[in-house]
Amino acid sequence: xxxxxxxxxxxxxxxxxxxxxxxxxxxxxxxxxxxxxxxxxxxxxxxxxxxxxxxxxxxxxxxxxxxxxxxxxxxxxxxxxxxxxxxxxxxxxxxxxxxxxxxxxxxxxxxxxxxxxxxxxxxxxxxxxxxxxxxxxxxxxxxxxxxxxxxxxxxxxxxxxxxxxxxxxxxxxxxxxxxxxxxxxxxxxxxxxxxxxxxxxxxxxxxxxxxxxxxxxxxxxxxxxxxxxxxxxxxxxxxxxxxxxxxxxxxxxxxxxxxxxxxxxxxxxxxxxxxxxxxxxxxxxxxxxxxxxxxxxxxxxxxxxxxxxxxxxxxxxxxxxxxxxxxxxxxxxxxxxxxxxxxxxxxxxxxxxxxxxxxxxxxxxxxxxxxxxxxxxxxxxxxxxxxxxxxxxxxxxxxxxxxxxxxxxxxxxxxxxxxxxxxxxxxxxxxxxxxxxxxxxxxxxxxx
Numbered sequence: 110x111x112x113x114x115x116x117x118x119x120x121x122x123x124x125x126x127x128x129x130x131x132x133x134x135x136x137x138x139x140x141x142x143x144x145x146x147x148x149x150x151x152x153x154x155x156x157x158x159x160x161x162x163x164x165x166x167x168x169x170x171x172x173x174x175x176x177x178x179x180x181x182x183x184x185x186x187x188x189x190x191x192x193x194x195x196x197x198x199x200x201x202x203x204x205x206x207x208x209x210x211x212x213x214x215x216x217x218x219x220x221x222x223x224x225x226x227x228x229x230x231x232x233x234x235x236x237x238x239x240x241x242x243x244x245x246x247x248x249x250x251x252x253x254x255x256x257x258x259x260x261x262x263x264x265x266x267x268x269x270x271x272x273x274x275x276x277x278x279x280x281x282x283x284x285x286x287x288x289x290x291x292x293x294x295x296x297x298x299x300x301x302x303x304x305x306x307x308x309x310x311x312x313x314x315x316x317x318x319x320x321x322x323x324x325x326x327x328x329x330x331x332x333x334x335x336x337x338x339x340x341x342x343x344x345x346x347x348x349x350x351x352x353x354x355x356x357x358x359x360x361x362x363x364x365x366x367x368x369x370x371x372x373x374x375x376x377x378x379x380x381x382x383x384x385x386x387x388x389x390x391x392x393x394x395x396x397x398x399x400x401x402x403x404x405x406x407x408x409x410x411x412x413x414x415x416x417x418x419x420x421x422x423x424x425x426x427x428x429x430x431x432x433x434x435x436x437x438x439x440x441x442x443x444x445x446x447x448x449x450x451x452x453x454x455x456x457x458x459x460x461x462x463x464x465x466x467x468x469x470x471x472x473x474x475x476x477x478x479x480x481x482x483x484x485x486x487x488x489x490x491x492x493x494x495x496x497x498x499x500x501x502x503x504x505x506x507x508x509x510x511x512x513x514x515x516x517x518x519x520x521x522x523x524x525x526x527x528x529x530x531x532x533x534x535x536x537x538x539x540x541x542x543x544x545x546x547x548x549x550x551x552x553x554x555x556x557x
Contacts, residue, residue, distance in 0.1 A: 121220070123361045124538050125303065127353060128174075128227070128314030129346065130167060131322050133370040134158035134515040136329070136343075143340060146351025147517065150365065155556075156517040157525035161369035162532070163467040163480050165511045166414045167244065167319065168201060170368035170531060171228040175312075176208035177535030177551035181470030183208045185229065186477065189412055193474050196401040196426060198412070202245060203230040207472060209550070211535045212237050212310055218544055220309035223302050226269065226295065227314050238308060241298075244270055244316055261301065267294045271317045276324035277504040284324060285338050289345065292317045296349040303356055309542065311361075318346060318367075326507025327373040333506075354519065362541045363519040366534055370513030374506050375486035376451055379496040380411040387445060392495045400493055405429075409442055414509070415458075415489035416477035417442060439463070439478055446481050452500050459484045459511075482511050523556045 135158065141148035150156065162173045162180070164187060172183040180186045184207040189198045199205075206229060212222035213236070221238040224230065228244035233254040241262060246252035246269045253259035271291040275284035292315065299313050321342050328335040354363050384390040384407075391406030400410055404427045407420045419438055422428035430438050449457045458481045468476045483489050488508040516525050516534070523537065532553030539546045540557035548554075 120360070121309065122541060122543055123309045123311075123358075124364060124541050125311040125353070125357055125361050126313070126364045126366070126538060127299070127350065128171075128312075128316075129318050129350075129365060129367050129515065130228075130314060130316045131319035131369055131371050131509060132367040132515050133372070133510070133513040134367075135513055136371075137515060140340070140343070143344060144347035146347045146354065147365070150350070150354065150363070150517045150519055154363075154517060154519040154521055155523040155525045156515075157527075157529065158370075158512070159366075159514045159516045159525070159533070160530040161509075161511050161514050162530070163462050163482065163511070164414050164416060165369040165482075165509045167228050167368055167509075171243075171314075172201075172206045172208070173552075174366070174368055174531050174534050175210050175212075175227060176206070177211070177532050177553055178208035179468055179470065179532070179552050181468035181473045181476060182552075184472035184475070186475065187413060187416060191400075191412070191418075191475055194424075194426065196399070196404055198400070200245065201229060203232060203234070203242065205229075211538060212312060214539065214544065214546060215310045215542070220542075221307060222310040222312065223305075223308040225298060225302065225311075225313040226316060227312060228316065239302070241267075242269070243314055262298060265294055265297050266290075267298050271320040273320050273323070276320065281324060281335055281338070285321075285335070285342070288317050288321050288342060292342070292345060292349070296352075299349075299353060300356070303353060306358060310538070315346065315349075318343075319371075322371045322507045323505045324507065326371055328506065330373045363517075364534070364538060364541075365515070365517040367515040368531065370510035370515075371507055372485040372510045372513075374488045374508040375453070375502075376500045377488050377490050377503050378451075378457055378483075379490050379492070379499050379501065380415070380417075380481075381491050381493060382496040383449070383499045384409055384411060385495065386499065389442065403493060408438065410493075411489075411491045412477070413489060413491045415481035415483060416491075417446070417479040417481065419478045443479055446479070451487060455486070456484055457487045458482065483508070485510060518556070520557070525556060529556060 166187045168188040172185045185201040224240040226243035231242035231246040233240040239258045242252040268291045271288045325339040329339045389409040462480045464476045536551045536555040540555040
């Protein structure tokens with residue numbers, strides 16, 4: 110038990126959550142001999158693969174994981190969302206998350222939370238003990254609160270994110286070096302504030318795992334040039350997880366989880382070009398860059414990842430599809446997506462989900478009408494500039510997957526069975542902290 114815990118006389122159990130963005134469970138399990146600390150966590154606690162959410166995109170996943178609510182409640186569906194009643198789009202930030210974050214529940218109960226590098230949390234909240242925002246933050250100077258946290262992070266050259274642009278180079282050496290520096294500084298910061306032992310909930314995310322997976326995952330799966338560098342990066346992740354576990358006091362339960370799985374990428378699929386080829390969308394000229402430029406000749410359009418919208422009369426400003434034709438048009442588009450094959454003859458979409466199946470809540474007015482969950486190997490793109498081909502290959506060789514996310518809990522009494530998904534994590538953490546909460550506000554269930 111830590112010093113601060115003794116001084117406070119506080120005997121309520123605590124949780125330290127560490128996110129490993131985009132790390133597939135099967136990868137960790139298959140390499141248990143390489144990652145002995147994570148293997149020990151699984152052996153001595155509870156672990157297993159879990160499902161992500163629809164759609165399995167980090168900007169939607171982290172709000173869902175940290176609230177236990179689906180995008181219809183959080184109001185965040187992806188990296189880019191659309192304005193209600195408009196063709197304008199925006200990048201969701203922390204203030205756009207409409208459901209209650211787990212650390213807000215902890216704060217409301219009079220307990221303390223340290224929150225570090227969680228995606229979609231910019232600007233940092235002032236009502237928690239300390240927070241440095243994660244992915245989409247402009248820099249540490251604006252992303253950290255209070256000043257003490259900002260000053261410390263700047264002193265250790267803390268980085269919000271790795272430089273993904275370096276991954277576009279054929280020579281990945283500089284990218285790998287940058288990823289390691291980012292990982293090292295993240296661990297140094299986590300270690301520093303874990304040792305403060307003045308929190309009830311520690312919630313930190315290693316984002317660099319996702320970045321490395323995007324550019325090196327196929328090297329791992331297919332014995333490519335950078336396979337050893339990929340494994341070596343994860344050896345370091347494993348070491349840091351082990352060191353964090355060792356320093357946690359006895360009253361703290363460690364939870365490690367990813368927000369989605371990962372797999373090799375074979376083809377990028379430019380779905381707005383496909384919609385144009387199939388007659389759903391029309392590019393009039395080469396000057397278009399926004400959805401509004403092509404809306405007059407569009408019956409359906411796409412946003413990443415795999416979200417499809419009917420250009421509906423009365424909902425969209427210049428809708429082309431009458432309301433009475435909505436169900437027919439949506440069914441037609443769904444059938445075409447389900448039949449779509451890639452250059453190798455495989456089905457592009459593992460399944461296509463109607464919005465009523467995946468989303469409910471106060472923010473379904475901006476929900477996509479359909480979401481395509483890709484088969485492994487097909488990364489779904491959008492954009493409103495035409496492409497020469499629907500299928501292409503880019504600098505990334507890894508992509509998100511709906512299945513095979515990871516969950517590890519340092520408690521053998523937690524049950525990670527075949528029916529677990531991202532929504533179960535928030536209520537599980539609250540149960541581990543012995544905090545009361547209204548069941549109806551969560552999509553999932555406690556595993557504790």
